[in-house]
Amino acid sequence: xKKLVIVSITAAGLALVLxxxxxxxxxxxxxxxxxxPLVPANTVNGPVPKLPDxxxxxxxxxxxxxxxxxxxxxxGLKPGxxxxxxxxxxxxxTRNERDEPYVACLPMSVPRMNPFPWKFVMGxxxxxxxxxxxxxxLGDAGAHRVVYLxxxxxxxxxxxxxxxxxxxxxxxxxxxxxxxGYNDKFWFDSRGTPHTEQLHTIERWTRIxxxxxxxxxxxxxxxxxSRPVQLKFTANLIRQDxxxxxxxxxxxxxxxIAGGFQLNNEQR
Amino acid sequence: xxxKLGVLVAGLALFHLTPLVAHHGFDTEYDVxxxxxxxxxxxxxxEWTNPHMHVYIDVTDAGGKVxxxxxxxxxxxxxxxxxxGRNTLLPGDKVIFDGFGGKVVESRGALSKIAKAQTPNTxxxxxxxxxxxxxxxxxx
Numbered sequence: 001x002k003k004l005v006i007v008s009i010t011a012a013g014l015a016l017v018l019x020x021x022x023x024x025x026x027x028x029x030x031x032x033x034x035x036x037p038l039v040p041a042n043t044v045n046g047p048v049p050k051l052p053d054x055x056x057x058x059x060x061x062x063x064x065x066x067x068x069x070x071x072x073x074x075x076g077l078k079p080g081x082x083x084x085x086x087x088x089x090x091x092x093x094t095r096n097e098r099d100e101p102y103v104a105c106l107p108m109s110v111p112r113m114n115p116f117p118w119k120f121v122m123g124x125x126x127x128x129x130x131x132x133x134x135x136x137x138l139g140d141a142g143a144h145r146v147v148y149l150x151x152x153x154x155x156x157x158x159x160x161x162x163x164x165x166x167x168x169x170x171x172x173x174x175x176x177x178x179x180x181g182y183n184d185k186f187w188f189d190s191r192g193t194p195h196t197e198q199l200h201t202i203e204r205w206t207r208i209x210x211x212x213x214x215x216x217x218x219x220x221x222x223x224x225x226s227r228p229v230q231l232k233f234t235a236n237l238i239r240q241d242x243x244x245x246x247x248x249x250x251x252x253x254x255x256x257i258a259g260g261f262q263l264n265n266e267q268r
Numbered sequence: 269x270x271x272k273l274g275v276l277v278a279g280l281a282l283f284h285l286t287p288l289v290a291h292h293g294f295d296t297e298y299d300v301x302x303x304x305x306x307x308x309x310x311x312x313x314x315e316w317t318n319p320h321m322h323v324y325i326d327v328t329d330a331g332g333k334v335x336x337x338x339x340x341x342x343x344x345x346x347x348x349x350x351x352x353g354r355n356t357l358l359p360g361d362k363v364i365f366d367g368f369g370g371k372v373v374e375s376r377g378a379l380s381k382i383a384k385a386q387t388p389n390t391x392x393x394x395x396x397x398x399x400x401x402x403x404x405x406x407x408x
């Protein structure tokens with residue numbers, strides 16, 4: 001009898017192991033790569049969540065909400081509508097995707113959003129919501145973007161940087177971010193759309209429901225564009241059990257080798 | 269109408285076949301015409317590294333020559349979200365895989381599908397999904 005019990009328990013244990021393995025195999029099999037899961041569709045139109053102090057919760061994590069391949073198309077314009085100056089258009093048309101700084105693990109900057117999770121980290125101090133960090137799983141290159149909400153102004157004579165200098169204001173469910181002080185090294189997209197150090201951006205991020213964040217984006221760069229242009233992007237809320245994961249881009253970047261070229265020295 | 273439907277079907281077919289190199293575009297390095305179909309080999313190394321994972325596979329041809337393929341995947345984060353763990357694929361595993369060869373270095377490829385040889389119809393990894401479309405792969 002004792003032997004029978006032992007055999008039964010062993011068989012049950014084995015069956016459980018096999019079941020778990022088969023479930024794991026099934027879980028691997030049925031989810032295609034590249035699909036960072038979003039919140040269920042039937043929750044998207046739910047109410048906008050608020051923090052205990054009544055402030056709109058913009059945390060996320062989100063996916064999308066910016067340019068990636070072609071800022072003109074993704075921003076809602078028709079081909080040719082982006083008012084690039086002739087030199088900027090000529091530069092865009094001669095750029096090759098393999099040369100983009102982002103491929104060399106440099107920051108993607110504003111308004112680019114690769115298809116990976118990112119979030120607004122709302123930073124409270126004794127003075128309230130004084131700053132928001134913008135973190136991206138990929139595309140920060142080890143840096144971080146900070147938006148100051150403490151009432152400070154842009155400093156004069158900014159040294160150009162990858163993320164520039166950002167100040168923000170919350171207006172209802174909208175976060176308005178005003179940024180200057182960008183360098184001219186990043187591309188808006190893999191198509192190669194350029195800009196200059198005169199770039200000034202205004203992002204208006206509005207959480208319109210539980211699952212959707214709209215970015216009404218003003219791009220003003222008299223060095224590369226004939227006039228300011230208004231673009232619109234949409235971000236979607238990622239499933240709430242998921243978060244940003246570690247990503248160290250330069251760990252083993254083999255970009256270029258299969259194509260017979262290496263990243264050039266300026267990119268390294 | 270029929271033409272539009274044909275283009276749509278072709279586009280969808282490619283969407284599912286073309287691989288993902290999430291950090292950079294596919295066609296700067298890999299050739300959609302260099303299909304790697306149902307190659308069988310033995311895994312020699314699995315690199316869980318950023319920006320992309322690489323799986324190295326020894327493939328022996330009919331003449332006995334062994335080529336060590338370097339197959340590029342998505343980021344470790346993407347693959348983990350798909351359900352992989354560190355023991356999902358290990359050196360010594362016999363596998364069957366599809367992909368696309370490098371434009372210049374032909375022993376490199378972009379992995380589009382891989383399965384254990386004993387379970388070829390239950391792939392461990394299938395490229396595709398929204399990121400593939402977003403990265404400008406030749407699915408249009």
